[in-house]
Amino acid sequence: MARVPCLRGMFDDPASLPTIGFTGRAANTWDLERDDGGLKHSALVSTLFSLVLESDGAGDRLPWASTNSLLEGVRQLRPQYGNRENDAGDVFLFLLGVLNITGDKSKPLVLGETTLARLAADQENRIKQGLLLKPLEEEVEEQLCGFLETGNDSTITDLFGIQVVRESVCRVDDCISPFSRSWEVSLCLLLSWPRDENRKIIKQVCGVPELLRQWQTELFAGLGSNDDDALGLQGRECGADLDHPRRRLAERKITRTPKVLAMRVERAMGEIGEIKGDLLDREDVIKNPLHLEEYLDLHQFCAFQLPSEQAYGDSGIHRKLLTMYRIAAVIQWQGRHYKTFARVPD
Numbered sequence: 001m002a003r004v005p006c007l008r009g010m011f012d013d014p015a016s017l018p019t020i021g022f023t024g025r026a027a028n029t030w031d032l033e034r035d036d037g038g039l040k041h042s043a044l045v046s047t048l049f050s051l052v053l054e055s056d057g058a059g060d061r062l063p064w065a066s067t068n069s070l071l072e073g074v075r076q077l078r079p080q081y082g083n084r085e086n087d088a089g090d091v092f093l094f095l096l097g098v099l100n101i102t103g104d105k106s107k108p109l110v111l112g113e114t115t116l117a118r119l120a121a122d123q124e125n126r127i128k129q130g131l132l133l134k135p136l137e138e139e140v141e142e143q144l145c146g147f148l149e150t151g152n153d154s155t156i157t158d159l160f161g162i163q164v165v166r167e168s169v170c171r172v173d174d175c176i177s178p179f180s181r182s183w184e185v186s187l188c189l190l191l192s193w194p195r196d197e198n199r200k201i202i203k204q205v206c207g208v209p210e211l212l213r214q215w216q217t218e219l220f221a222g223l224g225s226n227d228d229d230a231l232g233l234q235g236r237e238c239g240a241d242l243d244h245p246r247r248r249l250a251e252r253k254i255t256r257t258p259k260v261l262a263m264r265v266e267r268a269m270g271e272i273g274e275i276k277g278d279l280l281d282r283e284d285v286i287k288n289p290l291h292l293e294e295y296l297d298l299h300q301f302c303a304f305q306l307p308s309e310q311a312y313g314d315s316g317i318h319r320k321l322l323t324m325y326r327i328a329a330v331i332q333w334q335g336r337h338y339k340t341f342a343r344v345p346d
């Protein structure tokens with residue numbers, strides 16, 4: 001974190017050292033579970049800020065006691081983290097979440113519905129009445145504002161927030177309202193490996209663009225149990241007519257690219273998109289090598305047309321987005337150690 005330029009700026013600005021206040025996060029009180037008043041969150045963030053400064057004079061490694069103090073602070077909130085394969089990405093994402101919670105400046109929500117709930121109800125009504133969905137470009141800003149107001153108005157969201165829209169299409173040709181849309185802003189893209197028809201991970205080397213191309217299509221089938229499949233219950237129902245066959249897949253498009261792109265690659269079976277017993281079983285580690293290029297261009301994932309755009313016209317959203325990224329740092333677990341590689345500034 002200390003070596004990634006725009007992120008480093010946040011740690012260098014003492015005014016960004018946050019406190020927990022009463023914000024729109026009230027809707028997500030589970031975030032502060034086990035931490036009344038947010039004291040443990042604040043202490044952890046202070047430790048992280050001081051470690052970043054300490055790392056300046058520490059060469060390529062911090063003393064054990066320093067990194068351990070960070071892990072202790074993490075364990076105060078999430079006791080399950082030890083030294084396991086999937087922890088490196090997990091702890092990183094957890095720390096981003098803590099920085100987001102503690103840095104949130106959103107206003108307390110007044111009673112009544114949130115923007116996100118209002119937008120969801122509006123879409124539901126349009127679909128039931130067979131009206132066109134709102135233009136995609138209009139929804140981008142509204143959805144982002146709705147996300148910010150519910151406890152995510154922070155420097156971390158500004159730097160890392162990646163907004164994704166998903167669309168699915170009804171399988172009935174003359175459906176009065178065939179398109180359905182959902183939105184998500186996250187701080188990190190979770191990428192999983194290609195699977196065969198039995199949902200087993202295929203052993204192969206992949207590059208990030210290949211994993212992203214797979215991420216672009218989401219299969220609804222396969223997420224439920226076999227019983228559900230036999231009963232024809234897998235997939236998403238059609239909002240216009242419940243008798244229409246369930247939708248099996250959705251397509252994703254990126255509508256906001258972040259200043260810092262964080263990605264996490266599935267390394268333990270069951271980590272992403274499915275639930276499966278004990279994640280810490282060593283046999284379940286995914287050893288597929290990841291091929292990393294220095295540059296990554298997200299253009300194709302921002303410019304590609306969703307089904308509603310193919311029908312109503314291109315939204316043009318991608319023309320406003322910066323899509324080229326250069327690798328800054330990698331965290332990985334190797335031989336029971338976490339290793340971090342960061343690019344030295346030019």
Ligand SMILES: [Zn+2]
Pocket residue numbers: 170171172175176177178238239240241244
């Ligand atoms: Zn339908």
